[in-house]
Amino acid sequence: MRQKTVITTRGSIVIEMCGGMECPGIGASGGILFKGLSSLADGLTGGTPAAGGTGHRRPFRISLSLCANGCSRPQIADIGVIGAVQVRIDEACCTGCGACVALCRERAMALEGLEGRVIPAINGRCVFCGECIAACPFDAVLPARTGFRILLGGRLGRRPRLGTELPGFRTEGEITDIVKKAYLLYQSTPPGARLGDIIEERGAGWLDRL
Numbered sequence: 001m002r003q004k005t006v007i008t009t010r011g012s013i014v015i016e017m018c019g020g021m022e023c024p025g026i027g028a029s030g031g032i033l034f035k036g037l038s039s040l041a042d043g044l045t046g047g048t049p050a051a052g053g054t055g056h057r058r059p060f061r062i063s064l065s066l067c068a069n070g071c072s073r074p075q076i077a078d079i080g081v082i083g084a085v086q087v088r089i090d091e092a093c094c095t096g097c098g099a100c101v102a103l104c105r106e107r108a109m110a111l112e113g114l115e116g117r118v119i120p121a122i123n124g125r126c127v128f129c130g131e132c133i134a135a136c137p138f139d140a141v142l143p144a145r146t147g148f149r150i151l152l153g154g155r156l157g158r159r160p161r162l163g164t165e166l167p168g169f170r171t172e173g174e175i176t177d178i179v180k181k182a183y184l185l186y187q188s189t190p191p192g193a194r195l196g197d198i199i200e201e202r203g204a205g206w207l208d209r210l
Contacts, residue, residue: 078154
């Protein structure tokens with residue numbers, strides 16, 4: 001069941017954030033980022049709610065999810081942001097019990113031999129949900145850092161596409177900077193174009209510079 005969603009409209013920008021008391025997210029809190037994006041949108045659009053806003057047929061949608069469950073559907077927004085936590089294994093505390101491996105729904109952890117011991121290793125299937133932290137009975141799975149994943153150019157409609165994810169974790173400031181650059185680029189295109197159209201036209205290579 002989807003969590004409650006907070007929605008705010010600033011000119012041609014719509015910002016959504018999922019979450020609530022039942023949200024399982026244990027990554028970075030989205031409250032500061034939500035306020036920062038709202039202030040940015042006010043500066044970019046004048047802050048007056050208006051459908052379509054500047055000649056584009058649809059509002060520019062930013063979706064913020066506090067965890068990998070993506071209740072606010074960040075994968076299909078113009079810009080999707082997902083709270084994330086990277087974990088590390090405290091080898092001194094780890095007993096190799098496999099509780100974290102058994103819990104991981106993504107099959108992103110596996111027990112491997114290391115200097116005569118069995119230690120969980122994390123592979124590329126990890127979505128940085130951090131659920132394995134709570135699963136460990138010995139406090140051996142710890143948060144290494146928290147931040148945000150960001151995806152650009154998602155959409156539904158006649159030609160749906162999932163957002164293209166930029167590599168790495170981002171801070172609140174980095175997310176705000178990327179949103180500003182992407183929105184200004186979007187605004188420079190003819191009415192009716194979507195951010196996903198721009199990505200498809202230019203290729204994903206230019207995203208690495210954001």
